[in-house]
Amino acid sequence: MKVLFWGTPAYALPSLEALLQAGHEMVGVVSQPDRRRGRGNDLIAAPIKARALELGLPVFTPERIRRELDSQANLAALGADLSVVVAFGQILPPEVLNQPPLGCWNAHGSLLPRWRGAAPIQWCLLEGDAETGVGIMAMDEGLDTGPVLIEQRLGVGLLDNAAQLAERLAQLSASLLVEAIDRIAAVGEGPAVDRLARLGVRQQPSEGMTYARLLAKHDAQIDWSAAALDVHRRVMGLFPQALTQRQGQRFKLLATEPLVHRLRDNLSPEARSLVDHWGGLQTGSPGTVLAVVEGVGAVISTGGCPLLLRQGQLEGKRAAGGTALLQQLNLKVGEQLGS
Numbered sequence: 001m002k003v004l005f006w007g008t009p010a011y012a013l014p015s016l017e018a019l020l021q022a023g024h025e026m027v028g029v030v031s032q033p034d035r036r037r038g039r040g041n042d043l044i045a046a047p048i049k050a051r052a053l054e055l056g057l058p059v060f061t062p063e064r065i066r067r068e069l070d071s072q073a074n075l076a077a078l079g080a081d082l083s084v085v086v087a088f089g090q091i092l093p094p095e096v097l098n099q100p101p102l103g104c105w106n107a108h109g110s111l112l113p114r115w116r117g118a119a120p121i122q123w124c125l126l127e128g129d130a131e132t133g134v135g136i137m138a139m140d141e142g143l144d145t146g147p148v149l150i151e152q153r154l155g156v157g158l159l160d161n162a163a164q165l166a167e168r169l170a171q172l173s174a175s176l177l178v179e180a181i182d183r184i185a186a187v188g189e190g191p192a193v194d195r196l197a198r199l200g201v202r203q204q205p206s207e208g209m210t211y212a213r214l215l216a217k218h219d220a221q222i223d224w225s226a227a228a229l230d231v232h233r234r235v236m237g238l239f240p241q242a243l244t245q246r247q248g249q250r251f252k253l254l255a256t257e258p259l260v261h262r263l264r265d266n267l268s269p270e271a272r273s274l275v276d277h278w279g280g281l282q283t284g285s286p287g288t289v290l291a292v293v294e295g296v297g298a299v300i301s302t303g304g305c306p307l308l309l310r311q312g313q314l315e316g317k318r319a320a321g322g323t324a325l326l327q328q329l330n331l332k333v334g335e336q337l338g339s
Contacts, residue, residue, distance in 0.1 A: 001025065001185055004080035004100065008032040010047040011170045012086035015107060018174035019084065024181065026057050027078040032089050033061040066093045075099065082184060085139065086173060089118075094141055101189045104139040105180060106146070107173035109166070110212070111153065112137065113204045116144035117212035121166050124156060124212075125237030128229070131155050132165070134172045136180040138196055147201035149183065150176050158232075158266040159257065161239035224287035224338050227304035228258035244287070244338050246314065246329065251337070254319055255311035259299070270296045271308050278306045287338040289331050295323050298331050 001024045005016055008031050020026060029052035034043040045053070052059045058078070062071040072095050082102035085092070087109075097104045110120035111133045117123075124132045133153040140146040152172060156165065187198045215238065222231060222244040235242040235253045242253045257271040261279045264272055274293065283290055284301040291299040297310040311321035312329070320328050 001181055002027045002079060002081045003181070004028050004030065004075060004078055004083045005048075005052075006030045006083060006085040006088040006092075007048040008046045008089045009087050011109075011166055012048050012088075013051060014170045014174035015084070015086045015177050016048060016051065018178050019181070020055070022178045022181070026052075026055075027080050028058045028060055028075065030060045030062065030065075030075065030088065033063055062090075065090055065096060072096055072099075082181070084177060084181075086177075091143065092139065097139055097141070102184050103192060103195065105149070105177075105184070106137045106139050106144070107177050108135050108137055108144055109133075109169040109173065111135065111151065112144060112148055113206075113209035115210055115212040118214045120212045121169060122162050122212070122215055122237045123210070125160065125162055125165065126233050128233055129156055132169070134169055134176055136176050138192075138201060145204060147196060147203050149199055149201050150180050151202070152176060158263060159236070159255075159268070161236040161255070163239055222253060222338065224300070225303040226286075228260060228302040228307045229263070229304070231302050231307055232256045232258040240313075240319075246337055248339075250315040252313040252319075253309060253311075254313060255309075255321065257308040257310065259306045259308055260304075274299065274308060284334075285336070287336050289333055289335045289337070291333060292326060292331055294326070297322065297325060298329075300337060 003019055003024045003026055005026055031046045031049040034045050037044045049059055062068045065071055076099045080100045082100045083104040085104060085106040112135045115123050131153050133151060135148040135151040137148050138146045154168060154172060183199060187195055220238050220241045220243045222234060222242055235256045240252060240254055244251050244253060257267050259275050259278045261275060264275050278299055286301055286303050288301045289298055290301055290306055297308055300307045300309050312325055313319040314328060317328055
């Protein structure tokens, strides 16, 4: 099968590798242009572009595929049987969607129609969803509105962060895409309506739709007056970007656990041992250090039950947890975070 692959971040790498290992011919790889990143503000290639170049694959980096007619023509000339899109980062116009005879297919990291849009993994965690999954969807002109060919569910743990969940979803996307392409190839060409009918796709229901908007910098700021579970979800959902202040310095929160009695069975052994003492207390103003637990972390007050801070990164320092974190911060009981 001749495949045109669209993807940008590392999340898409397992899918690219799986399709190659399955014996498909990659006629081209489309990725976002190089962007300036890091302290040196250097131009850096996206992970998918970098890997495609290592593999000797043709690479295309349109700035805005909707507006670039030459780019559209160049991609059409590749003669792909179908396009596969995994976290590309641009909306494809009808002129591109209609090019391959077997259609354009997207591996989307949610259970559609929940969390259409750009940040489904983060919003799944921010809203405390108990499960998520991957859907292989036939693309149309809408934003993640196409019918779903294959879908598989995945449980979400209380202590999962965005990077961990993304890794699991990326691997699941890769395996489902290989399965989906076999089905698509077996049905063959023809009018889109007929092909999709033969494939037995599921139309998305109108109810239950949510939109996963792109997250902004202000979303990462921790509000200590929120409930412990809400603070925890922000830390894990925005990993590794959740921010507070410590003595005027930026401090990233990387791992927390809400000390809430009803969540006890979902916590680590260390956190469970703290719930019995701290789980019902609301002592001190939000953001106050209530206790320093040797080898574990610090107990911080919130607008509800306290929160166990397990890992963090102070501005200019390396990420640390447990004893190393406590030594790095030298926290004192009564100290205030967030100022």
